[in-house]
Amino acid sequence: MVTKSVQILGDAGAGKSTLIGRLIYECGGLELPQLEKLERNGIREFAQIANFYENEHMPQLFYTPSSQYVVDESKTPDVFLWVVDATVSDSGRASSHNLASLISTGHMRPQDNLVVLINKMDLTDWSLRIFEEIVRTFSTVNSITESKTSIIPISATRGDNIVEAPKEYPWVGSILPSQFAGCELVSAKPLAYILD
Ligand SMILES: Nc1nc2c(ncn2[C@@H]2O[C@H](COP(=O)(O)OP(=O)(O)OP(=O)(O)O)[C@@H](O)[C@H]2O)c(=O)[nH]1
Ligand SMILES: [Mg+2]
Numbered sequence: 001m002v003t004k005s006v007q008i009l010g011d012a013g014a015g016k017s018t019l020i021g022r023l024i025y026e027c028g029g030l031e032l033p034q035l036e037k038l039e040r041n042g043i044r045e046f047a048q049i050a051n052f053y054e055n056e057h058m059p060q061l062f063y064t065p066s067s068q069y070v071v072d073e074s075k076t077p078d079v080f081l082w083v084v085d086a087t088v089s090d091s092g093r094a095s096s097h098n099l100a101s102l103i104s105t106g107h108m109r110p111q112d113n114l115v116v117l118i119n120k121m122d123l124t125d126w127s128l129r130i131f132e133e134i135v136r137t138f139s140t141v142n143s144i145t146e147s148k149t150s151i152i153p154i155s156a157t158r159g160d161n162i163v164e165a166p167k168e169y170p171w172v173g174s175i176l177p178s179q180f181a182g183c184e185l186v187s188a189k190p191l192a193y194i195l196d
Contacts, residue, residue, distance in 0.1 A: 002067050003068045003070060004070070005071075006069045006071055006078065006080070007072065007077035007079075009081075009082060010081075010084060014083040014095075015120060017046070018050075018119075018156040018157055019081070020050035021050040022162060025049055027063050027064070028062045029061075038052065059071075066196055067195065075107060075108060079110060080113070082117065083117050084116060084117065085119060092133075096141065099141065103145050110145065112147055113147055113194070114145050118131055118151065126172065131153050132180070135186055138183075152189070163190055164190055175187065175188040
């Protein structure tokens with residue numbers, strides 16, 4: 001199993017800590033002792049898991065079928081996840097601007113993959129229209145990096161499209177990039193499989 005680094009950044013309040021907690025909880029291989037430790041420390045939310053691991057200097061780890069990922073602060077991670085809040089009113093324009101400037105100034109140089117995660121899709125009722133609008137805003141993001149780039153919708157709190165697409169919203173698992181808002185970057189794969 002290979003070990004890879006992942007850096008998770010994005011808009012303020014977009015759900016970065018929640019996503020890290022979700023990945024540790026769902027894909028981190030936690031066993032009873034660790035779960036009991038979280039419970040003993042009153043951890044009840046995914047974002048608190050991320051903060052607890054950080055405060056305790058415990059590595060933030062999760063697994064995809066063939067790799068181990070370690071969350072770190074590297075400027076040159078193997079994978080860079082950019083988290084966007086789907087409920088923003090500007091269709092992600094400020095967010096895509098921030099991402100572009102991070103990359104074009106060399107502050108972030110992902111080695112293999114850049115994945116743009118449109119989070120909080122549950123708050124939009126998994127609106128395809130809202131997702132398409134934000135995808136349109138990010139549709140040229142691959143021109144600023146040589147990394148393989150993907151865009152997917154998720155809900156970090158509900159765990160949708162992290163390991164499995166939400167069954168109630170069949171469009172998520174059947175996105176066809178070639179037919180999608182003129183953008184080839186969207187993927188029908190859940191996050192864990194994009195990273196694999
Ligand atoms: N409904 C919903 N709420 C979410 C989702 N992800 C995060 N949130 C909520 O959004 C708020 C901010 O989440 P955080 O994970 O703390 O966001 P963050 O990006 O780490 O925030 P900062 O570190 O302050 O920039 C919390 O109230 C979360 O519960 C989601 O997928 N759906
Ligand atoms: Mg946070």
